[in-house]
Amino acid sequence: MTKSELIEENSFLKKRIQELERSETESKRAEEELKFSRQQLRLLIDAGPDFFFLKALDLRYQLVNIANAGFFGREEADILGRTDFELMPEEAAVACQQSDLLTIREKRTVVTIEPVGEKFYETHKFPVIVADKVVGVAGIVRDITDRKLAEEAIKERERLFTLTLDDMQTFVALLKPDGEIIFVNNTPLKIIGKTVEQVKGVKFYDVDWWMHSKGIQQIIKEDLRRCASGEKISCEVQIWTLDGYIWIDFSVHPIFGENGSVLYIIPEGRDITKRKQAENGLQQSEQKYRSIVENAVEGIFQSTPEGRFKTVNPAMAHMHGFASPEEMISDITHIGEQLYVNPEDRARYMKTQDEEGIVQGFETQQYRKDGSIIWASINARAVRDPTDKVLYFEGTVGDITDQKLAEDKLKESEEKYRSIFENAVEGIFQSTADRHYLNVNPAFARMHGFETPEEMIRGASSIAQQLYVYPEERQRIIEEVAEKGAVIGREAERYRKDGSKFWASLNVRAVCDSQGAALYYEGTAEDITSRKLAEEALRQSAEKLRKSLLGTIRAISSTVETRDPYTAGHQRRVSSLARVIAQEMGLPNDTIDTIRMVGSIHDIGKISVPAEILSKPGKLTDMEFGLIKVHSQSGYDILKDAELPYPIAEVVLQHHERLDGSGYPQGLKDDQILLETRIISVADVVEAIASYRPYRPARGIDAALEEIEKNKGILYDTRVVEACLRLFRERGFKFE
Numbered sequence: 039m040t041k042s043e044l045i046e047e048n049s050f051l052k053k054r055i056q057e058l059e060r061s062e063t064e065s066k067r068a069e070e071e072l073k074f075s076r077q078q079l080r081l082l083i084d085a086g087p088d089f090f091f092l093k094a095l096d097l098r099y100q101l102v103n104i105a106n107a108g109f110f111g112r113e114e115a116d117i118l119g120r121t122d123f124e125l126m127p128e129e130a131a132v133a134c135q136q137s138d139l140l141t142i143r144e145k146r147t148v149v150t151i152e153p154v155g156e157k158f159y160e161t162h163k164f165p166v167i168v169a170d171k172v173v174g175v176a177g178i179v180r181d182i183t184d185r186k187l188a189e190e191a192i193k194e195r196e197r198l199f200t201l202t203l204d205d206m207q208t209f210v211a212l213l214k215p216d217g218e219i220i221f222v223n224n225t226p227l228k229i230i231g232k233t234v235e236q237v238k239g240v241k242f243y244d245v246d247w248w249m250h251s252k253g254i255q256q257i258i259k260e261d262l263r264r265c266a267s268g269e270k271i272s273c274e275v276q277i278w279t280l281d282g283y284i285w286i287d288f289s290v291h292p293i294f295g296e297n298g299s300v301l302y303i304i305p306e307g308r309d310i311t312k313r314k315q316a317e318n319g320l321q322q323s324e325q326k327y328r329s330i331v332e333n334a335v336e337g338i339f340q341s342t343p344e345g346r347f348k349t350v351n352p353a354m355a356h357m358h359g360f361a362s363p364e365e366m367i368s369d370i371t372h373i374g375e376q377l378y379v380n381p382e383d384r385a386r387y388m389k390t391q392d393e394e395g396i397v398q399g400f401e402t403q404q405y406r407k408d409g410s411i412i413w414a415s416i417n418a419r420a421v422r423d424p425t426d427k428v429l430y431f432e433g434t435v436g437d438i439t440d441q442k443l444a445e446d447k448l449k450e451s452e453e454k455y456r457s458i459f460e461n462a463v464e465g466i467f468q469s470t471a472d473r474h475y476l477n478v479n480p481a482f483a484r485m486h487g488f489e490t491p492e493e494m495i496r497g498a499s500s501i502a503q504q505l506y507v508y509p510e511e512r513q514r515i516i517e518e519v520a521e522k523g524a525v526i527g528r529e530a531e532r533y534r535k536d537g538s539k540f541w542a543s544l545n546v547r548a549v550c551d552s553q554g555a556a557l558y559y560e561g562t563a564e565d566i567t568s569r570k571l572a573e574e575a576l577r578q579s580a581e582k583l584r585k586s587l588l589g590t591i592r593a594i595s596s597t598v599e600t601r602d603p604y605t606a607g608h609q610r611r612v613s614s615l616a617r618v619i620a621q622e623m624g625l626p627n628d629t630i631d632t633i634r635m636v637g638s639i640h641d642i643g644k645i646s647v648p649a650e651i652l653s654k655p656g657k658l659t660d661m662e663f664g665l666i667k668v669h670s671q672s673g674y675d676i677l678k679d680a681e682l683p684y685p686i687a688e689v690v691l692q693h694h695e696r697l698d699g700s701g702y703p704q705g706l707k708d709d710q711i712l713l714e715t716r717i718i719s720v721a722d723v724v725e726a727i728a729s730y731r732p733y734r735p736a737r738g739i740d741a742a743l744e745e746i747e748k749n750k751g752i753l754y755d756t757r758v759v760e761a762c763l764r765l766f767r768e769r770g771f772k773f774e
Contacts, residue, residue, distance in 0.1 A: 088178050088179060088180045088181075089102075089103065089159075089178065089179035089180070090102065090103040090176075090177070090178055090179075091103075091176070091177050091179075092166065092174055092175070092176050092177075093138065093174055093175045093176075093177075094173075094174050095142070095172070095173065095174060096121075097121055097122070097135055097138055097175070098118075098119050098120060098121050099117050099118050099119065099120055099121075099125075100118065100174065101118070102114055102117050102118070112125070121135075122134045122135055123135075130152075133150075133152065137150050137161070137163055138163065138175050141163045141164060141165050141175050142165055142172050142175060145165045145167065145172060146164075146165070147162060147163065147164040148162075148163045148164075149161065149162050149163075150163075151182070151186075156183075157181060157183040158181075158182050158183050158185075158186040159179050159180065159181060159182065160179070160180050160182045161177055161178070161179045161180075162177060162178045162180075163175055163176070163177040164176055164177070209223070209286065209288075209305070209306060209307030209308065209309075210222070210223045210304070210305075210306055210307075211223070211242060211304065211305045212302055212303075212304060213242050213262070213302060213303040213304070213305065214302065214303070215266040215300050215301070215302070215303060216241070216266070217241045217242045217259070217262045217303070218239060218240070218241060218242075219237050219238055219239065219240055219241070219242055219245070220238070220302070221238075222237060222238075242258070242262060242305065258275075258288075261273070261290050262290060262303060262305075265290045265291065265292050265300070265303050266292065266300050266303060267300075268292055268294070268300060269292075270289070270290070270291040270292070271289065271290040271291075272287075272288070272289040272290075273288050273289075274286070274287055274288065274310065275288050284309055284311045285309070285310045285311045285313075285314040286307040286308065286309060286310065287307065287308045287310045288305070288306075288307045289305070289306050289307075290303060290304070290305045290306075291303075291304055291306075292304075331351050332351060332352060333352075334351055334353050334434075335353055336353060336434045336435065336436050337350065337351060337353045337354030337355075337357050337358075337414075337434060337435035337436070337437075338350070338351040338353070338354060338432075338433075338434050338435075339351070339354050339432065339433060339434075339435065340430050340431065340432045341373060341430060341431045341432075342430055342431075343428045343429075343430070343431070345372050345373045345374050345384075346370075346371065346372065346373065347366065347367045347370060347373065348367075348430055349363070349367075350363045350366050350367060351363060354366065354435060357412065357414075357435065357437050358377070358404065358405070358406050358407060358412075359406035359407035359408050359410070360407055369407070376405070377404050377405060378402060378403075378404060378405075379402075379403035379404060379405060379411055380402070380403060383402040383403070384402075386400075387400055387402070387416065387418075391418070391419075391420055391431065395419065395420055396418070396419045396420075397416060397417065397418045397419070397433070398417050399415055399416075399417065400415065400416040400417075400418075401413065401414070401415050401416075401438065402414055402416065412437055412439045413437070413438045413439045413441070413442040414435050414436065414437060414438065415435070415436045415438045416433060416434070416435050417433050417434050418431050418432065418433025418434075419431070419432065419433060459479050460479060460480060461480075462479055462481055463481055464481060464562045464563065464564050465478070465479060465481045465482030465483075465485045465542075465562060465563035465564070465565075466478070466479040466481070466482060466560075466561075466562050466563075467479070467482050467560065467561060467562075467563065468558055468559070468560045469558060469559050469560075470558050470559075471556045471557070471558065471559070475494065475495045476495075476558055477491070477495075478491045478494055478495060479491060482494070482563060485534075485540070485542070485563060485565050486505065486532070486533075486534050486535060487534035487535030487536055487538075488535055505532050505533055506530065506531075506532055506533075507530075507531040507532060507533060507539055508530075508531065511530045511531075515528055515530075515544065515546055516559075519546055519547060519548045519556075519559065520548070520556070523547065523548070524545070524546065524547040524548075525544065525545065525546045525547075525561075526545050527543055527544075527545065528543070528544045528545075528546070529541060529542070529543050529544075529566065529570075530542055530544060540565055540567040541565070541566045541567045541569075541570040542563045542564065542565060542566065543563070543564045543566045544561060544562070544563050545561045545562045545563075546559055546560075546561035547559070547560060547561060608641070608725060608726070608729065609637065609638050609639065609640060609641055610638060611725045611729075611773050611774070612637045612640065612718065612721045612722050612725050613633075613634050613635075613636075613637030613638040613721075614634075614637075614773070614774065615637075615721040615724060615725060615762070615765075615771070615773070616633045616634065616636075616637040616717050616718050616720075616721040617630055617633055617634040617637065618765055618771060619717050619720065619721060619758060619761050619762050619765065620633045620717055622761040622762075622764060622765055622769075623717075623757060623758070623761050625713075629713075629714065632683055632685070632686065632714060633689075633714050633717055633718065635682075635683075635686060636685075636686045636689045636690060636714065636718060637718055637721065639673075639677075639686075639690065640673070640689065640690050640693050640718055640722065641669065641673070642672075642673045642676055642677065642690065643668070643669035643670055643671065643672030643673030643674070643675075643676065643690065644666075644669045644672075644673075645672070645676070646668065646669065646672040647665055647666055647668070647669055647672075648665070651665060651666065652666075653732055654732060655732045667694070667702050667703065668703075670690065670691055670692075670693065670694050670702065670703050671691065671703050673687075673690040673691070674687050674688070674690050674691035677690055685712055685714060688712060688715070689712060689714045689715045689718055691703070691704075692704070692706060692711055692712060692715040693715055693718045693719055693722060694719070695710075695711050695715065695719070696719070696753040696754075697711065697716075697751070697752065697753055697754065697755065698752055698753060700753070713755075716754070716755035716758050717755075717758050719754065719755075719758075720746055720754050720755070720758045720759060720762050721762070723742065723745060723746060723754070724739070724742040724743065724745075724746060724762065725742075725773065726742075727741055727742035727745055728741070728742040728773070739766065739773075743762075743763060743766060743767075746759045746762060746763075747759060747763060
């Protein structure tokens with residue numbers, strides 16, 4: 039509240055003053071009474087150490103004692119008649135006049151505590167009432183700094199004590215004898231998510247931390263009753279928290295007064311959940327390890343230094359042919375005499391124990407109950423007391439009979455495969471990644487002109503430099519092995535010791551480590567020099583036959599053209615165009631060669647057609663055209679028994695067939711027509727339209743291409759037509 043608001047608030051006092059002035063008699067009486075009051079009050083207040091004051095209704099000081107004058111640091115005369123706004127800072131003056139007005143309006147005593155600098159003052163203000171009317175405000179101001187400091191010190195000690203208790207992990211509370219909570223630290227409050235204020239005054243056994251804990255609430259209630267009688271109680275309880283069940287080591291003890299009665303009860307609790315869990319874990323661990331021992335595949339035992347079994351598990355008993363551990367322990371009274379096939383093994387076992395304190399992988403033969411023998415692998419150690427005296431031996435026993443049998447078989451197998459390796463006809467080798475031999479068999483050494491494998495390993499220090507005629511071939515093999523895992527049937531030319539060459543067929547794979555890096559390469563090699571020579575001789579013979587066949591076909595083609603001078607060169611040009619169409623389509627070389635040959639003789643059947651019809655300048659009659667159509671069948675009949683490569687005769691028969699079945703002589707459709715035939719047909723049509731004929735002039739290549747493009751997919755194969763169009767329009771092909 040501001041100064042202006044206070045002045046406005048005092049307006050009702052002005053009205054009161056005006057009313058007093060109207061009544062002169064009353065005013066004089068009030069003044070006399072006030073004067074008398076001042077005199078009486080003055081005598082009292084000047085004698086005391088507290089600050090006393092008296093204010094009129096306009097809140098101006100009418101009376102102050104000596105101490106109050108000193109409080110303001112002024113003379114008494116300089117205080118009287120002034121307001122608080124003239125004597126102190128505005129904020130403090132506003133607070134003082136607010137409490138003055140409250141005292142006057144409500145006619146009651148108002149107590150305030152205000153700090154002034156480093157001190158604290160407690161003010162008691164009360165109304166001055168004359169004839170049932172408030173005529174002023176009187177007050178006493180007392181310096182309570184020492185008291186406040188003492189209170190703060192107590193609060194600080196309480197705060198530190200509370201913080202200390204709250205930091206403890208122990209559950210601590212202070213109760214009245216009837217169980218009512220006076221104080222509880224933060225540890226149990228965390229359990230239920232509440233504050234001290236929320237549980238203070240509540241009965242300890244009624245708080246929510248017992249929720250869902252069956253019977254615990256009644257137990258605690260009974261414990262508190264017994265404790266109130268002077269008895270100390272201890273127990274372990276399991277309670278439910280926001281995070282689940284916990285275990286508490288709970289104790290309750292009384293605090294006695296001077297007369298021996300119980301003043302307070304202090305419950306204390308310690309979270310022992312981890313200990314309980316550890317105990318449960320230990321119990322479970324014991325059960326687990328007992329289960330492991332009982333169900334272990336390996337035999338487990340304990341034996342005395344004198345050579346008697348203390349404990350064996352079922353696996354140990356069954357391994358030796360006993361029905362149970364108890365039977366084995368009772369039957370075998372002395373291990374060395376009744377268990378070991380060779381007693382000296384027992385002596386070696388004990389010597390190793392004495393010298394090293396442990397036995398690992400000790401292999402020995404032992405008897406079963408029925409007298410049969412097993413191989414056993416023993417791992418054992420001596421358990422000693424603090425004086426180093428052996429208390430007992432403990433360890434495991436594994437039945438390695440199958441392993442021993444497998445080792446024997448492995449030895450036999452190694453001998454067998456060593457014999458195969460040494461006597462194999464094929465060469466066998468192992469070589470390092472850095473191009474050195476690790477192992478080779480005699481056949482591999484002889485293949486390369488060495489007398490023994492040892493001589494070859496010493497002599498061929500670098501595979502690529504000394505064995506491969508073309509060293510880059512080895513690098514290609516390594517790259518292919520890395521990509522595919524192995525190389526099968528790779529043919530390579532290699533050197534012998536004397537520098538001569540031979541051909542070898544290699545099978546190679548990489549043996550890799552766990553990261554996939556090649557440790558070494560292994561494989562076989564076969565000398566295929568004789569086969570390569572035979573293949574070369576066969577290739578040369580086939581080439582001679584091919585050239586002879588081509589010569590024969592050219593002779594036949596020339597024979598046809600001598601009877602039809604107007605179509606001279608037609609077959610040769612068809613052959614040329616058909617060949618490049620096949621190449622454009624990416625067909626195999628053998629197919630291309632066949633197409634070239636069949637193109638050269640596709641009209642051989644015209645030998646059976648009269649020459650005057652072939653060279654007739656005018657339009658042919660139906661009968662004459664029918665004679666010409668016979669030439670496809672005639673050509674097939676001529677060639678079918680000539681043992682020419684397939685499918686030369688068939689293509690000659692089909693070269694006038696069309697995809698839609700409109701051709702002759704068989705009216706074939708679509709896939710019934712050979713691919714080679716479809717290529718010859720397109721080449722034949724293009725050449726025929728583009729060239730001169732006795733019955734018409736040449737129509738040119740554009741007309742020929744227009745014909746096949748127009749009937750693409752109808753009469754002629756689409757792929758063949760598109761390849762032909764590319765040749766003329768993009769590749770620049772021309773007839774010679």
